[in-house]
Amino acid sequence: MKEYVLEIAKRAKEASMVLANVSTDVKNKALNLMADLIEENAEKIKLENSKDLKAGEEAGLSKAMLDRLLLDDRRIRAMAVGLREIAALPDPVGEIVKMWKRPNGLMIGKMRVPLGVVGIIYESRPNVTADATGLCVKSGNAVILRGGSEAINSNRIIVDILKEACEKTGIPSDVVSFIDSTDRSAVYEMLKLDEFIDIVIPRGGEGLIRFVAENARMPVVYHYKGVCHTFVDKYADLKMAEEICFNAKVQRPGVCNAMETMLVHRDVAKEFLPVMCNRFKDAGVELRGCETTKSIVPWVKEAREEDWYEEYLDLILSIKVVNSIDEAIGHINRYGSHHSDAIVTENYERAMRFLKEVDSAAVYVNASTRFTDGFEFGLGAEMGISTQKLHVRGPMGLEDLTCCKYVILGCGHIRE
Amino acid sequence: MKEYVLEIAKRAKEASMVLANVSTDVKNKALNLMADLIEENAEKIKLENSKDLKAGEEAGLSKAMLDRLLLDDRRIRAMAVGLREIAALPDPVGEIVKMWKRPNGLMIGKMRVPLGVVGIIYESRPNVTADATGLCVKSGNAVILRGGSEAINSNRIIVDILKEACEKTGIPSDVVSFIDSTDRSAVYEMLKLDEFIDIVIPRGGEGLIRFVAENARMPVVYHYKGVCHTFVDKYADLKMAEEICFNAKVQRPGVCNAMETMLVHRDVAKEFLPVMCNRFKDAGVELRGCETTKSIVPWVKEAREEDWYEEYLDLILSIKVVNSIDEAIGHINRYGSHHSDAIVTENYERAMRFLKEVDSAAVYVNASTRFTDGFEFGLGAEMGISTQKLHVRGPMGLEDLTCCKYVILGCGHIRE
Numbered sequence: 086m087k088e089y090v091l092e093i094a095k096r097a098k099e100a101s102m103v104l105a106n107v108s109t110d111v112k113n114k115a116l117n118l119m120a121d122l123i124e125e126n127a128e129k130i131k132l133e134n135s136k137d138l139k140a141g142e143e144a145g146l147s148k149a150m151l152d153r154l155l156l157d158d159r160r161i162r163a164m165a166v167g168l169r170e171i172a173a174l175p176d177p178v179g180e181i182v183k184m185w186k187r188p189n190g191l192m193i194g195k196m197r198v199p200l201g202v203v204g205i206i207y208e209s210r211p212n213v214t215a216d217a218t219g220l221c222v223k224s225g226n227a228v229i230l231r232g233g234s235e236a237i238n239s240n241r242i243i244v245d246i247l248k249e250a251c252e253k254t255g256i257p258s259d260v261v262s263f264i265d266s267t268d269r270s271a272v273y274e275m276l277k278l279d280e281f282i283d284i285v286i287p288r289g290g291e292g293l294i295r296f297v298a299e300n301a302r303m304p305v306v307y308h309y310k311g312v313c314h315t316f317v318d319k320y321a322d323l324k325m326a327e328e329i330c331f332n333a334k335v336q337r338p339g340v341c342n343a344m345e346t347m348l349v350h351r352d353v354a355k356e357f358l359p360v361m362c363n364r365f366k367d368a369g370v371e372l373r374g375c376e377t378t379k380s381i382v383p384w385v386k387e388a389r390e391e392d393w394y395e396e397y398l399d400l401i402l403s404i405k406v407v408n409s410i411d412e413a414i415g416h417i418n419r420y421g422s423h424h425s426d427a428i429v430t431e432n433y434e435r436a437m438r439f440l441k442e443v444d445s446a447a448v449y450v451n452a453s454t455r456f457t458d459g460f461e462f463g464l465g466a467e468m469g470i471s472t473q474k475l476h477v478r479g480p481m482g483l484e485d486l487t488c489c490k491y492v493i494l495g496c497g498h499i500r501e
Numbered sequence: 502m503k504e505y506v507l508e509i510a511k512r513a514k515e516a517s518m519v520l521a522n523v524s525t526d527v528k529n530k531a532l533n534l535m536a537d538l539i540e541e542n543a544e545k546i547k548l549e550n551s552k553d554l555k556a557g558e559e560a561g562l563s564k565a566m567l568d569r570l571l572l573d574d575r576r577i578r579a580m581a582v583g584l585r586e587i588a589a590l591p592d593p594v595g596e597i598v599k600m601w602k603r604p605n606g607l608m609i610g611k612m613r614v615p616l617g618v619v620g621i622i623y624e625s626r627p628n629v630t631a632d633a634t635g636l637c638v639k640s641g642n643a644v645i646l647r648g649g650s651e652a653i654n655s656n657r658i659i660v661d662i663l664k665e666a667c668e669k670t671g672i673p674s675d676v677v678s679f680i681d682s683t684d685r686s687a688v689y690e691m692l693k694l695d696e697f698i699d700i701v702i703p704r705g706g707e708g709l710i711r712f713v714a715e716n717a718r719m720p721v722v723y724h725y726k727g728v729c730h731t732f733v734d735k736y737a738d739l740k741m742a743e744e745i746c747f748n749a750k751v752q753r754p755g756v757c758n759a760m761e762t763m764l765v766h767r768d769v770a771k772e773f774l775p776v777m778c779n780r781f782k783d784a785g786v787e788l789r790g791c792e793t794t795k796s797i798v799p800w801v802k803e804a805r806e807e808d809w810y811e812e813y814l815d816l817i818l819s820i821k822v823v824n825s826i827d828e829a830i831g832h833i834n835r836y837g838s839h840h841s842d843a844i845v846t847e848n849y850e851r852a853m854r855f856l857k858e859v860d861s862a863a864v865y866v867n868a869s870t871r872f873t874d875g876f877e878f879g880l881g882a883e884m885g886i887s888t889q890k891l892h893v894r895g896p897m898g899l900e901d902l903t904c905c906k907y908v909i910l911g912c913g914h915i916r917e
Contacts, residue, residue, distance in 0.1 A: 102834070106858060179857065185879060191868060193878050196856070200890055283890055304720060304891045325913040332915035418518070440612070440908045441595065442522060452607060452911025461916070462609050462907070463601060474616050474699055475720045476892040479907045491878070491895045492856045495868025497741040499748035500877070 086266070090274040093229060093262045094281035097202045100259035101227035105199050109176040111254055116172035116219055118250040120165035123215065126246055127161045133238040134211070141235050149339070153209040154236055164215040164243075171219040171465045177484045178225045181492070191498050195489040199225030201283040203486060204275055205468065206231045206297060208289035211239040216466040218247050218261050224486035227260040229282065231275065233289070234267030241265060272297070279303040286469045286481070306481060308446075308472035310396040311341030312422040313454040316413040316439070318430035319352035325451065326429040327361055332453040333427070335368050339398050341470065342425050342447075342457040346393060346403045348413045351377065354406045358382050362404075370400045377406035393420040410435055414442050421445060423472045425454040446471060446478035502682070506690040509645060509678045510697035513618045516675035517643035521615050525592040527670055532588035532635055534666040536581035539631065542662055543577045549654040550627070557651050565755075569625040570652055580631040580659075587635040587881045593900045594641045597908070607914050611905040615641030617699040619902060620691055621884065622647045622713060624705035627655040632882040634663050634677050640902035643676040645698065647691065649705070650683035657681060688713070695719040702885045702897070722897060724862075724888035726812040727757030727840040729870045732829040732855070734846035735768035741867065742845040743777055748869040749843070751784050755814045757886065758841050758863075758873040762809060762819045764829045767793065770822045774798050778820075786816045793822035809836040826851055830858050837861060839888045841870040862887060862894035 104112075123130070134156040141151050177197045184194030203226045207213045214230055221228035232240040241263065248258040264271045276285065279302035286306050287297035294307050315333055317326040333344035349357055354377065362372055362382045373388040385404065392403040393416070407413045410428075417426050427449035428439040436450045447457045457480060459467025464482025471477050477485040520528075539546070550572040557567050593613050600610030619642045623629045630646055637644035648656040657679065664674040680687045692701065695718035702722050703713035710723045731749050733742040749760035765773055770793065778788055778798045789804040801820065808819040809832070823829045826844075833842050843865035844855040852866045863873045873896060875883025880898025887893050893901040 102860075105860075187877070187879055191872065198860070322913070328913060328915055336916055444518075444521075444614070445906065447907040447909060449909045450911060452909055452914035453916050455916040456607065456909065456911075456914065457907075461603070463603055474904045476904075478904060488890045488892075488894055490861065491863040491873075493863060493865045493868055493872065495866060495872075497738070497744060498868035498872065499744055500752055500869050500871040 086268060086270050087274050090264065090271055091278065093264065094202065094278045096259040097227040097229050097262045098281040100257040101199065101201050103257050104222070104227060104260045105225045107256060111256065112176065112223055113172040115222060115250050115254040115256050116168050118254055119215070119219065119247050120168040122246045122250050123161060123165045127158060130156055130161055130239065130242055133242040136238045137236050146235065150209060154211070156211055156239060160212060164212050167216055167466050168219045171223050174223070174465045174483060176223065177487045182489055189498060190496070192494040194492045196492045197487040198490050199487055202227045202229060202281060204229045204231065204282045204285040206272055206285065206287045206293065208233040208293065209236060211236045211243060213288065214240050214243045215247065217468055220466055220468055220483060220486060222260060224483045226486055227262065229262045229264065229275065231264040231272060237267055273300060276301040288469050304476060306469060306471045306473065306477065308341065308422070308424060308470050310422040311343070311424040312345050312394065312396050312420065313342055313424055314346045314348055314417045314421055314426045315344050315454065316348040316428045317350060317353065317357055318410065318428055318432065318435055319350035320432035320435065321353065321429040322431055323353060323357050326357065327364065329427065329429055329451070329453050330361060331364060333455055334365065334370060334402050336455055338400050342454050344402065344454055345395060345397055346405065348416060349404065349406050351406050351408055355381055365402060370402050372402055372404060374404040375406055378404045396422070410438065414439065418444050425449065425457040427452060427454050502684060502686050503690050506680065506687055507694065509680065510618065510694045512675040513643040513645050513678045514697040516673040517615065517617050519673050520638070520643060520676050521641045523672060527672065528592065528639055529588040531638060531666050531670040531672050532584050534670060535631070535635070535663050536584040538662045538666050539577060539581045543574060546572055546577055546655065546658055549658040552654040553652050562651065566625060570627070572627055572655060576628060580628050583632055583882055584635045587639050590639070590881045590899060592639065593903050598905055605914060606912070608910040610908045612908045613903040614906050615903055618643045618645060618697055620645045620647065620698045620701040622688055622701065622703045622709065624649040624709065625652060627652045627659060629704065630656050630659045631663065633884055636882055636884055636899060636902060638676060640899045642902055643678065645678045645680065645691065647680040647688060653683055689716060692717040704885050720892060722885060722887045722889065722893065724757065724838070724840060724886050726838040727759070728761050728810065728812050728836065728838040729758055729840055730762045730764055730833045730837055730842045731760050731870065732764040732844045733766060733769065733773060734826065734844055734848065734851055735766040736848035736851065737769065737845040738847055739769060739773050742773065743780065745843065745845055745867070745869050746777060747780060749871055750781065750786060750818050752871055754816050758870050760818065760870055761811060761813055762821065764821050764823050764832060767822050767824055771797055781818060786818050788818055788820060790820040791822055794820045812838070826854065830855065834860050841865065841873040843868060843870050
């Protein structure tokens with residue numbers, strides 16, 4: 086296993102050095118061809134996918150897991166559309182982010198260059214295979230894919246198609262590599278190869294992510310949890326607050342950018358909470374409130390200290406009434422997971438304070454936290470979402486798969 | 502020791518949260534007061550420094566080490582000047598790097614925020630204590646300083662002065678923390694505290710850096726070596742090339758941005774090498790050349806394979822004649838340390854190719870690699886130089902001590 090993974094990583098590194106200098110046109114051609122070939126091979130993909138689904142059923146996977154695994158015509162088309170969208174985005178490689186002149190006339194600039202080799206370790210959804218490859222190839226990086234064992238047949242055929250598109254456009258097919266093994270030791274071997282793999286992105290359950298974060302020798306970009314808050318300020322438009330909170334909790338409760346705790350300013354709690362809680366109740370949301378919440382809406386369950394840390398990923402919501410914006414910000418920074426948090430307010434100064442002081446990857450004014458997503462942000466797709474501070478925070482798109490090197494233009498400058 | 506370091510880290514984290522919201526004016530006031538107090542306390546600093554020097558002599562430190570340790574009036578004034586220069590630079594915190602509008606009207610931007618707590622582990626030169634503190638405080642970060650045992654008295658008094666300046670301007674003095682122990686286990690304990698320390702920067706010998714890189718749980722920014730190249734192209738202005746190469750090797754050979762290998766295009770080797778080699782010889786530089794070099798300048802020593810990897814940090818230079826720009830770029834990317842590399846050429850297309858294809862933190866056209874330095878780049882000072890790709894490459898200044906969070910401005914946006 087060690088030699089197998091090492092060989093893949095070495096070849097990926099070699100290929101990445103070629104890819105770094107491939108023109109934007111050729112990369113776009115490859116991405117568009119990937120999209121075409123995926124559509125052309127839809128039947129084959131569905132056939133391989135059916136093997137995974139059958140094995141998944143036999144292994145007793147949950148209905149939700151099987152749904153995530155499923156590739157139907159709509160989802161196959163969506164993969165192709167995603168690749169074409171990435172092809173249409175600007176190429177970040179070679180961009181001069183800024184350039185300035187020193188007093189001695191030396192021009193100093195920062196140029197975007199690819200990271201090199203990106204490893205991605207993910208579970209379940211096979212469309213990640215195409216998304217991740219599209220983002221990496223467009224940003225000049227080789228990608229090493231390690232999908233979940235439950236999707237191995239689907240991932241294998243998708244990778245074959247993506248590699249074929251590379252070859253046909255003259256890009257080394259090793260820019261797309263696939264760890265074709267369900268053995269977990271492959272992940273462990275990958276994480277030791279910091280000489281060849283520049284960054285690793287784990288996407289999946291907290292167990293997988295902790296394993297990667299603790300064992301990787303290279304930088305890891307990840308988020309553990311999404312404990313997202315919405316703070317309904319005393320200056321909120323309460324109807325707007327109701328729509329935003331409802332959307333953030335109910336539209337898709339099982340994802341990381343859904344709201345888990347709602348904070349309400351005490352001055353509006355009596356007006357806001359009864360209406361809001363009834364709406365949540367009608368949508369089947371279980372509510373767990375602080376003492377003040379319970380004094381206003383007595384049928385709400387009691388929240389415990391643990392609730393403030395909890396990522397329910399379900400139709401459950403904790404509610405706290407706060408005395409001030411300071412208490413709201415303090416609560417978010419203490420109990421939150423630094424993912425996505427929102428304020429609803431019509432007060433300018435409080436909106437600015439919230440933006441500045443909440444220490445999260447994405448901070449919102451008057452919008453649902455559900456927008457934290459590479460596609461929604463206009464990044465085309467995302468490699469993952471980071472709640473770390475280095476090297477990026479939030480959804481990771483094309484630019485975030487590059488770094489800047491200094492370029493210095495002189496005319497015979499020497500140092501005195 | 503464990504409790505001691507933990508307590509410092511916890512208090513630094515608390516202080517960093519306060520500092521993140523301190524105004525630019527107050528931070529600048531603190532930096533300028535630090536400068537004033539350092540100048541006012543010059544005699545006290547020299548007294549403490551003399552203790553370190555005496556202990557260093559007794560311990561048999563080399564003359565070079567003792568010189569690095571020494572604080573005289575000129576160097577004390579330089580510390581103060583450095584702090585004032587950092588105060589005069591723009592505050593990166595709160596800058597909106599970019600902002601765009603999505604089709605649905607949502608405004609999405611990236612705002613610079615401090616990293617939090619920065620740990621720096623360094624050897625010898627006590628002026629790093631003031632530089633690092635100035636950069637961290639200005640960029641809104643708390644700093645934990647762990648200087649070398651040989652400079653402990655000097656560092657202690659400088660830290661006391663810096664803390665006093667914080668207190669007097671209303672900034673929590675815990676934004677400047679000092680590990681007041683010469684026990685190496687303190688470093689080990691620091692490296693485990695990823696919950697409180699956001700990034701660690703080791704500056705010193707390769708042994709220290711490897712120890713930190715291998716044991717740290719948080720991101721580490723470092724460089725191991727500076728194997729820097731200058732490529733004299735066939736289209737070079739040979740007089741300019743001579744001045745640049747001489748400066749890059751001789752002006753200060755013991756530093757990481759000095760040239761260690763000179764690459765010369767074969768078409769100009771016969772004209773360039775005899776003159777250049779004689780000038781190096783006169784300056785006392787030992788030369789080690791490839792076969793072709795020796796065929797042109799027979800008195801040059803023979804270079805071995807190991808020489809191409811070597812960071813001499815001394816008046817020694819390896820020389821290789823190459824057949825093409827491809828061979829030059831290939832050599833640099835293979836044997837170099839991705840630090841600083843230069844081309845000397847009057848050919849536009851080759852200059853552009855070199856800038857694009859050389860995979861180093863700083864890539865030069867027609868200038869000496871000796872400019873890779875935070876001060877020379879206009880960053881005021883530097884926390885260190887990174888040859889990694891994440892989170893920054895090259896000299897690390899104020900901006901590089903921040904990261905970007907997403908700020909999203911809506912007007913009731915919910916996700917469909």
